[in-house]
Amino acid sequence: MHARDHSQPVFRALADPTRRAIISMLSAGPRPIAEIADEFEMTRPAVAKHLAILREGGLIAVEPKGRERINRLNPAALKTAADWINHFDQFWDDRLAKLKQVVEDKS
Amino acid sequence: MHARDHSQPVFRALADPTRRAIISMLSAGPRPIAEIADEFEMTRPAVAKHLAILREGGLIAVEPKGRERINRLNPAALKTAADWINHFDQFWDDRLAKLKQVVEDKS
DNA sequence: TTGACATAGAACCAAAAGGTTTCATATAAA
């Protein structure tokens, strides 16, 4: 059993509605900070802080490009949270969970 | 922009490791507050606060039984978070997402 | 080189979160 809680930074990142909105936004494609900040009614440094927390959760990766820093969604990190939640699949839809297992076994 | 964020109370509830541990614990069966609090190194009122937040997220239901209050997991509420996350399934495993869709359509 | 642009980062602040202790209340058991 895993003693420590590696999913904490991910769940923490997902807890804020602004950060979830940023994830949605970045699912359409990578963007520099200023462009992201334009979509919200808060200052750029505030958005930058949210991006830092998303980065700590591994949810985004940053690549410098000239004087910009391009933020790209790393959806694989979402799987950490999905795995934890899906652990309880059986409780809300046992049949689907079993079929999904079959699908996974066949792959 | 989405008008309102109905998933916020769920994600908020999931953000704390103690609350996730409580969810795990209750997946084994309903328990009264004192029994839950025994498992953590914090006071009963602290645990009671966590239970209140889980209740706000719809993740647990409480039924009074004598002088006890039995906390029962309501895993259906987890689906709210799962749905949001699985919306990004395509990014980490497009094939599985499609098969899962087929399964859901057949039900 | 000079000026504009994109971002980093520090200092600061108010509110929320997560904990505590203390006290009140309802039910069960003696």
Added chain:
DNA sequence: TTTATATGAAACCTTTTGGTTCTATGTCAA
């Protein structure tokens, strides 16, 4: 009825969170 138990709830405290403004730095463009 009296006492013990299970919980609710208030008051309080400290740390974290989410925001701000101001300043510094590196890069592009004239």
